[in-house]
Amino acid sequence: MARITYIEHDGSEHVIEVKNGLSVMEGAVKNNIPGIDADCGGACACATCHVYVDEAWRDRTGTPSAMEESMLDFAENVEPNSRLSCQIKVGDEVDGLIVRMPESQH
């Protein structure tokens, strides 16, 4: 399990425990946390699960694949710490992870 903090654009915080093996996106969707749409259900086909990974966690969330980087390249309001949350796997190494959601995924 990993404790993950999801912070909405308006500052609302949601702190939940997510099972290892799920994606950060699935943690949000299964716990009804607003701000991550995940239209394609995690198939890396839509870029609507965009999150900003807190700086302290960037080197523990793995490296994006070329496909994820290409998708992010064309998403809105992309920052250096942007990731597609369906591509971040939850494991012990991200226990305590903090991610922020953009104002809108569309």
Add this chain to the structure above:
Amino acid sequence: MSEKGAGVVIVGAGHAGGTAAALLRQYGYAGAITLIGDEPIPPYQRPPLSKAWLKGEADAASLALKPESFYAGADIDLILGVKVTKIRRSARTVSLRDGREMAYGHLILATGAHARPLPIPGADLIGVMSLRSAADAEELKAALGPGKRLAVIGGGYIGLEAAASARSLGAEAVIIEREAHILARVAKPPLSTFFADYHRARGVAIEVGAVVEAFEGDAGRVSGVRLAGDRVIPCDAVLIGIGLIRNDQLAREAGLECVNGVVVDETARTTDPHVFAIGDVTHRPITHYDRMFWLESVANALEQARHAASIIAGRTPPPHEVTWNWSDQYDLKLQIAGLPFDVDDILVRGDPASGKFAVFHLKGDVIQAVEAVNAAAEFMAGRQLIAQRKPISRARLADTTISMKEVAA
């Protein structure tokens, strides 16, 4: 009937219906919401049924759009395993198979579609299957494994994905396609050629121009597919993947206009102000291409759910998106944006032999649609360029040393 009065009744608890229910609450709708589905499980994603489910990597719980506890918590009355048998629009009620009658203030039809059957001799042999529901996927999964041979009737996306999944489970697969090439309804060479080659290289046999006459059986189980000309292709299981038929019967019987699907406008409204229709069941305008069509995608289910829920909740519906879809086969990700209408030429960017390329469908210098294989930049940029109707330079689009960002600039 709840104390809030007749609220929203959603018929069909699939991807569109489930999303509409959740969005109504998200958008602040405070009235009663009743979500009725004839499957025994809460709303779930269908795309993984031909992929992760068959490979044992997903189940009803992992594919659920929302955990089952969500519905009661959101004051959504979720009724599963029950069919709606009639809609009475003048009385604004629906009848359920179990005898209940429910009043509605707004009705959302989200009844989806069912797999088109192939009514030929042997169609009711054990092992002849189609793939629409989680129950179907479970049956198909049980039929796959080392030493098994799956015959797929129809070379469309479902069939190709199932064939790829079969191979990954160690089963043999043969695709039997009636037309001259696979993906005939949705794609042309070079895309269909690329996929046929890719499947063949991974041990899938592909028969094109093949007309299926009957299924042959042994002790009640399917054992082969007989083609016109009497050739028999042996198999242990058959997947019929020849398209779908929209479940518009309730709407037709209620006097709503249907054209192989419930006719709606671009915000999911029927001509009855109290009735919406969303998802696979609809026949809808695709404003970007100025025509009516039938979309079969998660993107469409979501868009129409957003429109219906917005209007009922009193919000402005979101702008339309360029339609998009995807298919995962082996290590290939096919991403599609737009529809190839009014096309006068195609342009291939990248070399198919590399496994990373995109086919752009052009109307003059404007991109109408793109099919991208392991080429996410082409897909994402293509979506934007389609929406903008922005003319591009063909020379630059064909030149892979120029990035898609530069092409789109």
